[in-house]
Amino acid sequence: MSMDYFQYLRKERMPHIWCPGCGHGTIMKSILRALDKLKWAKDDVVVVSGIGCSSRTPGYLDFNTLHTTHGRALSFAQGVKVANPNLKVIVISGDGDAMAIGGNHFIHACRRNMDITLIVFNNNIYGMTGGQASPTTFTGSKGTTAPYGAIEQPFDVCNMAQASGATYVARALDIDAVAMDRVILSALQNKGFSVVDAWSQCTTYFGRQNKWGDASEMMDRYKEMTYNVRLAEKMSPEEKAGKYPVGMLFQTSRPEWCEEYGKLIERVSK
């Protein structure tokens, strides 16, 4: 894996803003490894994000990059894609960005099935604003707005994506780079709307408030909270209870928005 990351990075934008131990950089590298395999022309790639620590990623990447408003990345991204379907559009979003303020855009983007890949850097907390609870904060976990532990049930990003119509859905942990690379690559290759629930650790806010320890201890926790979907059949319901499957969870094929609209144009513009 000795690839040259710097061919895809804006060196002059370093150092990045992320805290030591933050998982966001690890996922960014997985995205770059996937793109390196695909060999898409850099001029054809557009990386769109919302607002948050995770959403700062595009600023470091040497593509066409669009850092939008909080929660709205998918709406900008769909505008880009529809206007020029030849562009390869990737969206990076935090769990707050994608699932709270952007939740409505999320479900509708899944429903439309445009050829866009959304990677949710999911750290179960609002990092940038200082550790408030997010829609994926686990019940009982603490945030600065849930000092006694969250009483709400979290969203399962993948279940939401599948139920809403995404055509490729996967989950991976930043600790498992091989699995992360694999699902991001497949997501990018899927001709339709793909969602990757990429787990990341916010050491500074989630880790400290919940006394989960440093980055490696947090990653171990995430491992304990998940199981490989390929082993699911061999596991008992008790073993799976309360745990999240990781790996490719769902894939299907159905008409892609821009292709359908292209057909419509042909049909009516005669």
Next chain:
Amino acid sequence: MSAEATEKKAPVIKFLAGNEACMEGALAAGCRFFAGYPISPSSEIAEKMSGRLPKLGGKFIQMEDEIASMGAIIGASLAGAKSMTATSGPGFSLMQENIGYAMMAEVPCVVVNVMRGGPSTGNPTGPSQSDVMQCRWGTHGDHPAIVLSPNSIREAFDTTVQCFNFAEQFRTCVVLAMDEIVAHMREKIVIPAKEDIKIVNRKKPNLKPGDPYKPYEADASLIPPMMNFGEGFRYHVTGLDHDATGFPSGAPDNQEILHRRLVDKVEMHKDELFLFENHRTEDAEVLVVAYGSTSRSAKRAVEEARAQGIKAGLFRPITLFPIPEKQIALAASHAKKVVVPEMNLGQYRLEVERILGPAVPVVGVHRVNGEPIAPSLILSAIVGG
């Protein structure tokens, strides 16, 4: 609607509503992307666009809300399409954050706001002019504003073309503030031949492949030339304070330069932006300042006042913002009284008062009952002491 009116070599005569004329104007201006969400009294624009755009190879998408519509048109514009959305009060409120983004990131786009009564759901089908100040100041922070307001069907067409031209020229979000009466009334309209419509496209930088591109580096015009995504010059766009490279910069000097430039690029060229009409203002002792459908009642009132021997005149700003201040002052140079009728509680009147100062009394005629302002109401303000 059959053949392409906008592609026609000769003028075409039609009988259209304002919303339809607005759509024809947008297509004539080169709009090829529309994102929207249904809301009265603007929905016809989206409906007609959904039928017409694909015939021209353009794209229409109905979004899940107005926030998304606004985001989508910004994205589409960055990818090179002239883009627009249309909405009304509640939807316009939802768009404000992304409107500010378009201004900050200097992405050309057009927003049509067909004004209905507010606040809140207000009067969905009644006319109003109560968003005038929201059109100017709706999004947060200091920002430029270009807002046009037509009073006829032909003008709905022309001002929509202008909105696109201004958006492209100034790299900003331009607002067309139509009131419900103009949007829904029908009139005969002569759609000009294609070659008679002036079209402005975004200025491109003069670059060879491989040249460095600073997306926010402006020349003396203060308006940076613009590359679209996918044209071979990768760059970064953000709503954060940024420098000429487009990357975030919190340096106080950079912030000051950016914010002043964003406002000054419009301020500096404002004479090119002023569209207005003077009607019998040369010797007007009573000046009426009115815009949109209200100006039509005002013109009638001016004629009736003249018939009674009163030297009345009408100044009609078509460009509401930037405000044609000098032109208003000039029209008022003989005025002993100024009357400002508006379907709101005096939003533009306050501007007129500010421009003319205490020397001239300014009288408002305001209606917020969902009814147009009748000429007789304006006439009594002209005649009255």
